[in-house]
Amino acid sequence: MPDPATAGILCPMRLPDLDPADLTDAQRALRARIIGGPRGSGTQHFPLTTPDGALTGPFQVMLHEPALGAPLQELGSAVRYATGLSDRVREIAILAVAAATDSAFEQWAHARIGRAAGLHDTELAALAEGRFTSDDAIEQTAYDFCRRLLQDTSHVDDEVYARLHTAIGTTTITELVVLVGYYRTLAQLLDVFDVGVPDEQH
Structure with missing residues (x-):
């Protein structure tokens, strides 16, 4: 049942896009690894960034929490590029x-x-x-x-x-x-x- 205290309140954007100019050092380093790694070096089948430079999809989530996002993106990179799967x-x-x-x-x-x-x-x-x-x-x-x-x-x-x-x-x-x-x-x-x-x- 909805909470009466929050009824009718519109949910704001849960994770706002992060402007590259406003990133912390950890976020900037993670963004560079995502864009400069194998995901960004080959053919781009979908955009990693928006026209404003914010990361798309799960990568923007990772960027908000770089302490977890960095190892998570490394695991994803291994899954995509370092296995024996065809x-x-x-x-x-x-x-x-x-x-x-x-x-x-x-x-x-x-x-x-x-x-x-x-x-x-x-x-x-x-x-x-x-x-x-x-x-x-x-x-x-x-x-x-x-x-x-x-x-x-x-x-x-x-x-x-x-x-x-x-x-x-x-x-x-x-x-x-x-x-x-x-x-x-x-x-x-x-x-x-x-x-x-x-x-x-x-």
Whole structure:
């Protein structure tokens, strides 16, 4: 039931955009790592900054709390650029999280990255609707495992683990568990702070 004390009060912007000129030293250093790292050095499938220079999506959340944002962005960079996952498998897994968490920003951003990784429109639509299938056994196993992790009953028993180990191996299992946990964290941050797709990109 709504709190009578706050009824009718409009919620202000939960996290205002940070002007690059007003950043603390820690924030400035984090912004430089985000923009100057692998995310900013390759092809840009979605903008990291607004026209005014503020960071977009989860990166603006990270920038508000650099003590947590710095290690969080480093983990994200590792998930994106330092695993053995193929580009398609990585984006299939991320889009599975985006669909399960109803994360508009991650769906918007990673549909673009996924398309560049070779996912076609029919596959992207299936991922958004939670019904993806693939003739590639590794892709299908990875997707099914991520979907399992995203369910309330996500326990992996010995039988399930044995099948996963045979199909994709320990390293890929570890990478997918970390990926799902990381993108679930981003989705929750985006939801709590009401961060969506940049207005001009709707």
